[in-house]
Amino acid sequence: MPSRDTVSRTALDDVYESMLDNVKVQIKTDVAGHAAITFDIWSDKYRHLNYITLTLHYLTTDFELKSFTLCTKLIEGKKTGEKIQAILLDIKECFDLQEKVLHSVTDAGSNVKRAISLAALDSHLCLGHGLHNLIVKTVRYRLPELERAAEKEQIEFLHSLERVSEHLEMDENEPIIDDEGSEFNSVSGLQTSDEFCNMNHVPSIKTSSPTRWHSMLAMLESLAHFCNRNPVNRMLSQISQHDLKIYQQEWNLLEDLIRFLREFREVVEMLSTQKTASLNLALVFHLEIRDILNSLSDEETLIMLTLKNNMLAKLDKRFPITDKIVVAALLDPRFINLSQIDTYLEQKNTTRAAFLAEYIKIHISGESTTMATLAPAVITSFSNDSVLSKLSKKHSCSGTSSILTSTECNEADQECWMYLAAANACDVKDDDILNYWQNKKKTFPLLSELARIMLAIPATSTPSERVFSIAGLTVTVKRSRLSPVRVNKIIFINDNYTLCKKTQF
Template structure:
């Protein structure tokens, strides 16, 4: 590569010697400090990315991560034949004159891209099939439409210069001492904390690139390590030290591993103290939710109980923290779970009576939290609906029985051998509490247990009928032939994907313009939908490769029309699961609306297509997978697909029982407070529940106020009152009489209190506000109107702190698995707990 100079913007900012100062920003209420830290990190990341040349994200092969663009790999100038039909000036004129046959789309790759990509996009033209196809070998400016040739040998210097011209960085601080040239003299202390634009010499630039390349290769680090925010902040700290002390040896600056380990422990302790202090007020308002779950390391076979908390602080800010992930030894029984949680939660001043609880439907968790108002994960329930629909449990049992019988035939002593825990280990690795592998009978027992024992108002009680029993207990042998054909297609698709993975064909598929085929795993949400989508996108390429390998038998029985229609049915489930998995904002209010949406969508095949056209299409006006309106395979619903769609609708009605708090969360979102499409009797139960909670908050506030009054004032001596036989004729307060006269119409049939007409809930339902403003967001709304609705806003804080799913704790386990990899099996368990805690706090801070 030719040596050349480039602009390097060094982001230098003060870092306190006691690093925990940055941690305190997470728990402080100073939003200015928080926004400044984010902007500094963002500018550092973007500026450093602009100086790196020809890294992985600059290469055409990885410039776009979107699998729908299958021609991205053919961007080399010398190898692209279609690019010879155009010149850069021609394409610029087409775009500038807004020719309808040409489009310019921004690079929407999910991979990390260099900063100069902010100014450029790819060019597409309308092909013979009336579909937009990428023109390889060119990129154009999104602002002025200046077009450049782009390939493996094009370089990036002119891209960086043009990006800085049309899309200058948002924040640039004036150069120190009015010059851009590098100075060898030491900086003054007042100069530290500003950005300084410098021009590296070709020699320094080349040396820097070589050091990074050798570091990545020799220490076996990923290429993306040079883009880590932590590395950027560490490098800025080194620059600050060099500016103050001159040329120093890095060995004298970088602490040892033991020192870093002790620092991790100290920082974790400081964070725990700050969390305990910050949780005092949210716990009093019951605006804290815990999500416990089990996880097991596949290398050490050690089980862990992890717990994530979500809470709404006193400023109505939603926060999520991975509180702990600690070893759990012994049987995962409900009593041991309770003892474990009580011990470790006490460290943070948390009692189970002061928090909301959300878990999956594991029998041990259900029994452990039976006396608490437990709420179950909506994502797990949807996943169970899909597994029951496609008979996953029955096929899994059948497979296990076949394996067991074969073992009995080959080894007569197998009966006397104690069963191993290998099956349990495999299950617990991703789904802890046996929710994913229980029988239908156990599912029904758990649901009935919750329904009968819970103190919550249940919106619907399932009626026992032959229809209900047959839907969930139906066996594969009883389904019609057209439905069996769909199951055979699914089985063959899984077999094909497994073969592709074992033989390493995925790379060949990608080289020919396809996408990687993804496997389906029962304990992972959305995996079946991802398998179908990847197979449909690469179907023609896979078929050609298999024919070349004389393995066409793997794909000849696959019905592409059946795959497309099945994928279409699963698309709404995929969109809903993705939507409810948000972890850093309220999501419980989505559950009731998505439940009603699913029931409406599954009514017919046309409603499914209509919903996808309106809500899941790409911004270009056509679905990236297939064109619903023009695809003949989607015109008429296959009989087998119709049977499974109707079965899905039945299972959604039977298996999903909404919690009243899920409807109350929707009610307390100002945008959806009218509860449209919710039945009237459900609204009435929700209103009663909310009024009861408001009344409890009011009673609690009055009791606290009375206690404060008694503590501040000495009790007055009671005087004996004279009995007056005419006292019943005396006049009272006018307001009390008005309440007595008008209160009969608002008396609660369920609770021993009266609801005044025009209470907080009524006034909230009639309140007018501008939906276009930011205050339409629920937490912002209740923060701005807490004076108008003092007790309703407190309950809103509590209910909106509950997430719709246990996704946060699942993500904690994903991070734990990344930390405890094959090379770090000897890491102490307390260090894992501390690292996850620090990471969750720092991730939100930066």
Template sequence: MRVAKSACKPLELNAFKRYFQDTFLSEKTCYIPQSVHLNALEMKNCAFRRVKYKEDALQRSNCVFLENACIRTLFHTIFFFVGSNFLKHLKRKHLVEYKQVFIEEDEGLPEEGMFEGDDQPITELSTNKFKQNRINKAIAKYLIIKCNLPLSMVENNAFREFIKECNIKWNQISAKTLKQNSIAAFTEKVNKTIYEELKAVDHLTLTVDGWCDRRCRSFLGITCHYIDSKMVPQSCLLDFVRLKSPHTGENIHETTERILDRFNMKEKVYKIVTDNASSMIKAYKFGLSVDDEIIDDDNEAQLMANAHTTFNAFDQEVDTSSFHFINIPQDDGDLIDGDNPSNIRLSCFAHTLQLCIRDGLKNPSYVPKVLAKCQALAKFSNKSSRIADLLEQLNKNINKMNLTRWNSEYMLIKSIYSIGKNDLELITSLMDNGIKFSNNDFIILEELIDILEPFYEISIKCQAGTTVTASLVVPSIVYLTAHLRDIKQNVSFCAKLIQQLQESIKTRFSGIFNRLNLGELIDNAPYADSLYLMAAVLDPSFKFYWIRDLQLSVPMETRLKQSIIQLIIDEMNNDSTTTTTELHEINFSSTTSSSFTTTPKAKRRKLFNYDDSRTNGSNESTKLDPRVELDAYLNDPVHTKFSDYWFHSQLKMLKKLIARLFSVQASSAPIERVFSHAGLILSSRRTNMNEQLFRDLVLLRVNQNLL
């Protein structure tokens, strides 16, 4: 196709412009404004220089690799090419569109020669240097960070030939250059973004845990969680730092404070969620601000005793968004959350729930023998090709066993039970030492699935990353109590298992049961914090509906509701008192400073302007009483999602309390997901990765939505 130098007809011009946009430009990266008028010569410069390279590369690259969203975005970025005449026209006639398309996307990256000063003009963006920076940025963002490909890929000859096919003027770069320029710039940008976002947050919650890599280097990870202005739960990874021995509570405490001081947010921390490891309990036993003499930790705690040793699992393609399981620390089985008198630390609900399961499976009748058969079958099936072929023919699978995750036992039992008795006999006949599952064994498997299924579902829900989870704790405990109470009458072999589960739940969650039974609160009782009850009521999905499962008498149910309502009102009054005190301090400060300056003349209020902001809080009688707001909420029949409900709510005092309570995470799953990303990044082939680069890649991978 050839284009004459003379101006094209309007119809042909519009058709060519649509062809140019659809063929050469990604909708996500660039567009041609409708008001742009192109002549034929500019179109020739804009389009036809890259036709051959684009078509040839597409023919060679028509594969599943291009189905990845990051790869497609990178591919369009590489093909992005515009002529100098077109850019000059945009800058002269369409400056707004020009800035939207070309400048905003490249803010925050150090590109030498791009800006010479505030008063200096921007150099020509169609130069090879600009395109080089743009492609390098895309490689780092989409391939290195989001696709988790190694930096050494840019030095691979095949990759360089591919980029050359896409853009012949691209200059080769080294992995060192990419690390020092792009990765460092992205890290600085993410840290700055986190700092700016947290400045506007009043209350936040941390999740903290330790991890060991393949080289037995210890790291401490800290994630931050808060409710934003749209009442949507947000989270980010604050830091992933090296934790050198000794791994004592004091060392963990000091490392945490250094990170918080760097972000200037220590006073904003509402709660800290950790597992039940002894070192974690000691680290935050007295909150954040403690003297060095307070913490006595002569015996070094084995924080990393439960390090991730099954490294081969990380070599597989793992969907980290569906990460469900949390490792149970091996050295803290007998620890109770009551050992922690501090109001700032909370135990991970998922860890505690799994400890209850482990207590229940210790010595129940009949169950150990059936579990041993299931484990033997799973072990042999992973080594036998004949069983693997038979399972493939039956379209079935047997889940692998993991000693540190009780959920794996549940999934193993469920997978074996789903095979069926006849097919299972056919499979076991292929074993060297035949294992037979009797009819009673199948009854036990069925009862185990019925008993443990709610535990599994709750453990998945309480580890959600995009929804509030603090409100799940109390309704979950109430539901499990009712579930075990009701199913006990329908089991034949697992009655002892149910009894042990009931006893363990009442012991490990005694603080919740004391509040539900309106009994005397015991000091240091586990899960005695009132926030769990308040969060359950203030979630529009629950309110007081979960109380029905307790099967209380009418007077007892009324007393329980009134006690929870009083807890919420007391918290609202405390917030109101704090706000009033702060306002008085501000007014006193402004009055004192104004005595030394000239008081400006007050502006006349506009006609029919009734803006509440002009009252300056002078009319206290117009403010809603906490009881009025709470009553309005409890009697509201609307049942919507948490964020939608509270974002449109006008109950300002309650919303302030909501933002604080629901920043709390029910579990430490967010920091466990960080470790899953870390294990994928530090694969068996990348164990010699530099420590600082490893930390940066983990930070960027977890916070990739901030790039």
């Protein structure tokens, strides 16, 4: 019976090599010309080594979305663009991707931009990073601006929450007892919403992470729970931080902020999906976020109004509308009639069909130039109770608009006109846009190939970021001396096992 050391040293290498060969075969078989690549940099918390993780995403001819973790490599010294580019070139050679068109999805770091430029990759901003910066940098790092626009007592609670999270280390198994011996002292006259009084789930106090806006929301939600309010203030009194105590007006403002941030959670979760297409959802979510930031109520506080205005001013920078986003929306029948598409195409002096046809000509070669004459048609309405269908109705143009403005076209133009004329959101069953295009391959061969390219591009680089969690379970305090080579092999096996198992590697 071999020891665990023998198994870990020999079996790990054998499994890794076997899976690596399997992944290479799948990529070579499935990827014809285009694929998407995401990468992000992270550090282990024990030795503080910098790693970069790269993932590949593509749609097969049957519109099955596949995602592989290609590697997790150590970056020694400074994380320069040149070093990242060298890793990209190594990976392209390792997986025979030199002749493929790679669409990268990354953050906006200067070193990342440099690497993409050097590697001559087609690039798209990670919308997850954009939303994170939109929220976090406005809420946490723009406090001086808010202070000038809002009353001082309304602002100080944001400072307080940050300092509370730094000082508070409460053991939830040892509740704080007040002077009368009760665990929680009720506050007379406290007006707390029912959503913050769930006695079946009393969260422990969370702290925030500067790289995860979700953690800030989790921290605020844990602090705002009714059962935690008195213990928080008592703890602050015990450590002589009386000036940090949170009062009723501040609790009310905290509740407003939590409700506001919760509206972003569903958007981020749907954009960060790894199981289906997500870039086609970006435009409708951009419009919904803009609508959230423009919405006002009679009870809106000055600080919340200032917060929304600051975020609205940065929305187009953090969450830009690009050609790829518009093309992806046009390839989803549910979103063809979004009002923002008209605005965007008017600025480019083009039409929906011409815009799609141009992308076909750029990314797909070999279309012929036969001529055809088509009759005008309009987009068909639909009825569906899903979240996406409701958002589509909300942000679509009112009434019906003519699709056709020209009567003569080549094959690409003809197919685009036919698609736009026949597009019906009811054909997208169970919000499965990939199944829709699988069924339309024969009807719209050029557009289905374009959809195969564009819908494989994830809206965010979350697939690379998810590796951070696996890495946290891999590089533990007991295994902090793992070599970078073994870290790469362990993560590679963990992430790719399911897809490789299907092919019986």
